[in-house]
Structure formats: C-alpha cells, structure tokens
Amino acid sequence: MRFAELVCSMLHSEGPLLTIDLSESEASETDIEAEQERYIGGRGLATKLAHDRIPFDADPLGPKNRLFFTTGPMQASQMSFTGRMNCTAVSPLTNGLVSSNAGGFMSRNFANTGYSAVELTGRADELSIVHITDEGVEFEAVPDLEEATVPETADYLEAEHGIESDQTAIVGPAGENGVRFAAIMTTKDRAFGRGGLGAVLGSKNVKAITVDGDSAPDIEIPATQMDVHREAATDDHIMKRQGTVAVMSLANEIGGLPSYYFSEQTFDGVEGINGDAVEKKKYKKGTCSACAFACKLPTRDEESGIETEGPEYEVAMAFGSNSGVDDIVDVMKSNQLCDQYGLDSISAGNTVAAYLASEDAFGDVELIHELVEKIAYREGIGDTLAEGIARCHDELGVENWSVKGLDFAGHEGRVLHGQALSYAVSNRGADHMYATFYSVEYPLVDAEDALDPEGATGKADVLVERENLMALSDSGIVCKFSRDYMNPERYEALFGADYEELLAVGDRTVTLERHFNNQRGFDSSDDVLPYDVPGLQDGIKEYYDARGWEDGVVPETTLSEEGTAASP
Numbered sequence: 001m002r003f004a005e006l007v008c009s010m011l012h013s014e015g016p017l018l019t020i021d022l023s024e025s026e027a028s029e030t031d032i033e034a035e036q037e038r039y040i041g042g043r044g045l046a047t048k049l050a051h052d053r054i055p056f057d058a059d060p061l062g063p064k065n066r067l068f069f070t071t072g073p074m075q076a077s078q079m080s081f082t083g084r085m086n087c088t089a090v091s092p093l094t095n096g097l098v099s100s101n102a103g104g105f106m107s108r109n110f111a112n113t114g115y116s117a118v119e120l121t122g123r124a125d126e127l128s129i130v131h132i133t134d135e136g137v138e139f140e141a142v143p144d145l146e147e148a149t150v151p152e153t154a155d156y157l158e159a160e161h162g163i164e165s166d167q168t169a170i171v172g173p174a175g176e177n178g179v180r181f182a183a184i185m186t187t188k189d190r191a192f193g194r195g196g197l198g199a200v201l202g203s204k205n206v207k208a209i210t211v212d213g214d215s216a217p218d219i220e221i222p223a224t225q226m227d228v229h230r231e232a233a234t235d236d237h238i239m240k241r242q243g244t245v246a247v248m249s250l251a252n253e254i255g256g257l258p259s260y261y262f263s264e265q266t267f268d269g270v271e272g273i274n275g276d277a278v279e280k281k282k283y284k285k286g287t288c289s290a291c292a293f294a295c296k297l298p299t300r301d302e303e304s305g306i307e308t309e310g311p312e313y314e315v316a317m318a319f320g321s322n323s324g325v326d327d328i329v330d331v332m333k334s335n336q337l338c339d340q341y342g343l344d345s346i347s348a349g350n351t352v353a354a355y356l357a358s359e360d361a362f363g364d365v366e367l368i369h370e371l372v373e374k375i376a377y378r379e380g381i382g383d384t385l386a387e388g389i390a391r392c393h394d395e396l397g398v399e400n401w402s403v404k405g406l407d408f409a410g411h412e413g414r415v416l417h418g419q420a421l422s423y424a425v426s427n428r429g430a431d432h433m434y435a436t437f438y439s440v441e442y443p444l445v446d447a448e449d450a451l452d453p454e455g456a457t458g459k460a461d462v463l464v465e466r467e468n469l470m471a472l473s474d475s476g477i478v479c480k481f482s483r484d485y486m487n488p489e490r491y492e493a494l495f496g497a498d499y500e501e502l503l504a505v506g507d508r509t510v511t512l513e514r515h516f517n518n519q520r521g522f523d524s525s526d527d528v529l530p531y532d533v534p535g536l537q538d539g540i541k542e543y544y545d546a547r548g549w550e551d552g553v554v555p556e557t558t559l560s561e562e563g564t565a566a567s568p
C-alpha cells in the first residue's frame with residue numbers, strides 16, 4: 001500500500017490556514033483545500049504544511065521555525081475521544097519535526113475561529129499575547145508577564161479579557177527560558193508536552209495565544225459517532241477510574257517499570273504510586289470536551305493541600321519509580337510544579353532522575369522539587385538539565401537514556417521488544433504514543449491482535465500499520481484511548497473512505513516527517529537504542545523494507561509519487 005488515491009469526499013477539516021508573522025505583526029489567510037483533502041487535518045495537515053513551509057535548515061529556536069496549531073473534522077462532532085488538538089514544529093529537543101497532541105477544551109474553541117490551521121512564524125519584538133478570533137488577529141504586548149507561571153497568565157487573561165483557560169495556549173517560564181522540553185499548556189493543566197514546543201513558542205516571544213469565535217465549519221458527521229459516544233459513556237473501563245496509571249502494577253510485575261534512572265526494572269515502592277494510590281486521591285471526574293470516557297485524574301491531598309491533574313503512568317514512572325520516590329503525594333507535587341512552570345512532566349522527571357543518579361540522591365523529594373524550579377528558570381544546575389538528557393548526560397556522567405534526543409517513556413522496551421523497535425525507528429524518538437505498540441504486547445492483553453512480546457523480528461508490518469493508524473487518529477483527531485471503541489469499519493463510516501486509503505494518510509504523514517528529518521541529516525545512524533533486544537537489527541531492516549526506505553532515508557522517488565516539493 002503506497003500512497004493510494006483518496007476519495008475526495010473523504011471527511012476532512014475545513015477552513016483556511018491563518019499565517020501570523022510575528023516579526024511584522026501581520027496576518028494573512030491561505031486556501032489549503034488540496035492539502036486538507038489528502039491529509040484530513042491535525043497532525044497530517046500540520047506535517048504537510050510544516051514540510052513544505054519550514055526551511056529544512058531552520059534553527060528550532062530561531063524565527064524561521066514555524067509552529068502549527070491544527071484541529072481535524074471530528075472536532076465538529078459530539079463524539080467522545082475528540083477533545084484534542086495538534087501542535088507541530090521543529091523540536092529543540094530532537095532537532096526533527098515533532099507533533100504533540102493535547103486534550104482539554106481548546107480544540108472546539110479553536111475550531112470556532114473558522115481556521116483549520118494557524119501558523120506562527122518570525123519573532124515578536126516584545127513579549128506578546130496573540131488573540132485569534134473569527135474577526136481577526138490582535139497583538140498585545142505583555143512585558144509584565146515575563147516569567148509568569150501558567151496559572152498567573154491564565155488568571156491575567158480571565159481578569160483582563162474574560163478569556164477562560166479553555167481558550168488559551170500558554171507558556172510558563174520554562175518556555176520563555178528556552179528549556180528544551182518546555183510544554184505549551186492549555187486549560188491550565190493539559191500539555192502539548194513532548195519535544196519542547198513550549199520553547200519554540202517562547203522563542204517567538206509569545207506568552208500565549210487565545211482563540212474565540214462563532215465560525216466553526218458546519219461539517220456533517222456520520223451517525224456512527226453516537227455509537228462510539230454511547231459505548232464510551234456506558235462501558236465500565238478501568239481507565240475511567242485510574243487513567244493510564246492503571247497499568248503500573250502490571251508493568252512492575254513483568255519487570256517492565258523503569259526505576260532508578262533506568263538502572264532497574266522493578267520498584268519495591270510501587271504500591272505507593274500505582275493506580276490504586278492515584279485513585280485514592282482522585283476527588284472528581286475529569287475529561288476533555290465532549291468526552292464521556294472521562295479518563296482524566298483530578299487529584300487532591302487534603303493534608304498538604306496539593307491539587308493537580310494526574311499523575312498519569314508516565315509521570316508516576318518518571319518522578320516516581322525512576323526517581324526513587326514511593327509516595328504519590330510527592331509525585332503529585334512534581335506534576336503540579338511542571339504544569340505551573342510549563343514543563344513536559346515526562347522529560348522533566350527523567351532529567352531530574354538523571355541528576356539524582358549522578359549524585360546518588362534517589363528519593364530526595366526536596367531536591368527533586370527544587371530541581372524542577374531550577375530547570376524552569378535555568379538557575380545553577382537547572383541550566384544544564386534544561387538542555388535535556390541527550391545534551392547533559394556526559395556532564396552528569398550518566399548514560400544517555402534517549403532516542404533522537406527524546407527520553408524514554410515508561411513502557412519498557414527491554415521487556416516489550418516490538419515497543420523497543422518502535423522506539424528505535426520512531427521519527428519522534430523514544431515516544432510511546434507514536435505507535436502505541438505496547439498496547440498489543442503487554443501480557444494479559446485481551447485482543448485479537450495481541451503479540452508475543454519476545455523478539456523484534458516479524459513485527460515490522462504491524463509496526464507500520466500501527467504508526468499509520470496513530471497518525472490517522474492524530475489527524476482526525478480521535479484520541480488514542482478510543483482503541484476499544486474504534487475499529488476499521490468505524491473509521492470507514494466516520495471518514496467516508498476505505499480503511500486502506502485512510503491508513504495511506506498516516507503513511508504519507510510518517511513519510512513526510514521522515515523526509516523532513518532526512519533533509520536535516522537524520523538516517524539509520526539515528527535509529528538506535530541504548531540497549532539491545534533479540535532481533536533488533538533485523539527488525540529495523542524489516543521496517544525499512546516495509547516502508548520502502550533505504551538505510552532509514554526516504555527515496556526522492558517516493559516524494560515525486562506523492563507530488564510534494566522536495567524543498568520549501
């Protein structure tokens with residue numbers, strides 16, 4: 001299956017691209033219907049635009065980098081699993097193209113502007129907030145908000161403009177200070193987390209964007225949406241109580257819970273930070289817009305007064321087992337600080353764990369919380385850690401637990417070998433959501449597509465299909481936690497196209513990401529892990545063959561089939 005022709009009536013996002021040139025304080029619109037028909041919306045559309053519009057040699061933190069916000073057609077639905085939106089740019093952490101996907105309530109407010117994509121380029125002269133509505137763009141200089149936290153900025157917007165946090169994307173001090181794993185926060189505690197997109201927005205001297213309007217495109221969504229929604233509302237699923245941290249005890253049982261900066265794979269204190277521990281602190285339901293699945297975790301500790309959302313599994317791993325911390329309240333505090341300062345809580349936790357390893361200080365909670373603050377403000381050792389593990393591990397004298405600069409997620413490739421293969425070849429680095437391969441490899445997975453976790457060979461075709469499916473869901477946009485409720489027939493019914501044609505949208509997206517990264521120097525020498533698993537090298541070769549790549553590089557002939565310009 002290579003770049004099959006699409007049915008042009010396929011459901012896709014509608015509305016023009018809004019380009020905001022921050023250097024000139026100007027905005028303009030471009031019709032992008034041809035791109036929308038072939039890339040749907042979300043990550044697919046943003047990848048196509050980024051590939052064609054960002055110079056291949058752009059400095060991630062320079063004015064030529066472009067940051068894209070996009071939604072998909074499903075944000076016009078009432079379906080569960082659609083309260084998410086996409087952000088794409090060249091990452092200061094990986095130096096490649098990275099897309100990150102945030103939940104919350106921003107996506108539908110964004111759709112109300114009438115734009116399917118917003119692009120920010122250049123650099124504002126002064127620290128600014130960019131207000132985007134269906135009536136135009138306004139630039140507001142906000143020098144007084146320099147180094148304000150995310151809640152302080154959200155409070156300002158509400159008090160001065162009556163704008164709710166659900167209409168905002170904000171960077172904290174971490175983004176302003178160029179921390180390479182700074183996040184963009186929306187709805188105060190939801191993050192465009194991985195890859196340092198907060199540093200990109202900060203480098204443009206933008207403290208926040210706001211979105212408002214009454215011009216959402218009228219997209220007709222097929223009735224299948226209500227079947228999905230009904231099942232999400234009525235099903236008894238453990239994620240509704242414990243979110244992703246529900247998996248932690250299983251991960252520990254199979255020797256797959258990264259602990260003590262990846263030096264161990266089980267954690268004695270797991271009961272203090274697992275799903276049950278988080279559930280005890282959960283005080284109400286939490287969700288994203290329109291989602292009846294409601295897997296989010298608003299938590300509160302009455303004794304200390306600490307209140308946050310989560311921690312999810314990855315954060316309970318990074319600030320918990322990987323940092324030698326066995327009390328969920330301490331992890332909640334780390335999570336809260338990351339949200340306030342605007343940090344990716346996975347990378348922040350792993351990087352703190354790297355420092356703890358260098359100082360033999362695992363479990364020192366006071367130090368951990370102090371380090372998070374120092375990273376956000378680049379103070380002292382925080383300035384070193386703000387560069388991320390790949391750039392600071394030598395100075396710390398610890399191993400480099402990252403792929404392409406992105407530190408590892410908590411689903412352990414040393415046990416789940418197909419997940420290891422996915423980490424190695426992913427365009428985004430050691431990210432679990434790129435293929436969610438772990439979801440078919442955990443023992444006890446009760447699914448037709450369950451795989452033996454042993455060995456990395458013979459899994460390439462499944463990996464390609466999963467990467468394509470994840471890129472499709474990121475383009476729709478449909479939350480990846482819908483996996484028990486979405487199937488090929490439902491994708492076909494919702495998007496009005498053959499499933500193979502829909503997976504081809506994902507294929508194009510992954511291929512364009514890889515092609516962009518190839519132009520920045522990436523090849524097979526970047527598809528490496530800091531450990532080996534049985535059959536890894538053969539698995540990587542099988543993957544390249546399945547993708548039609550040569551030594552990790554997309555042949556230019558593939559691009560001409562695609563009809564994409566090879567340079568911007």
Ligand code: SF4
Pocket residue numbers: 080081082083084103104286287288291292293294295296479480481482
């Ligand atoms: S499943 Fe969870 S993360 Fe996904 S949209 Fe629903 S509430 Fe948000």
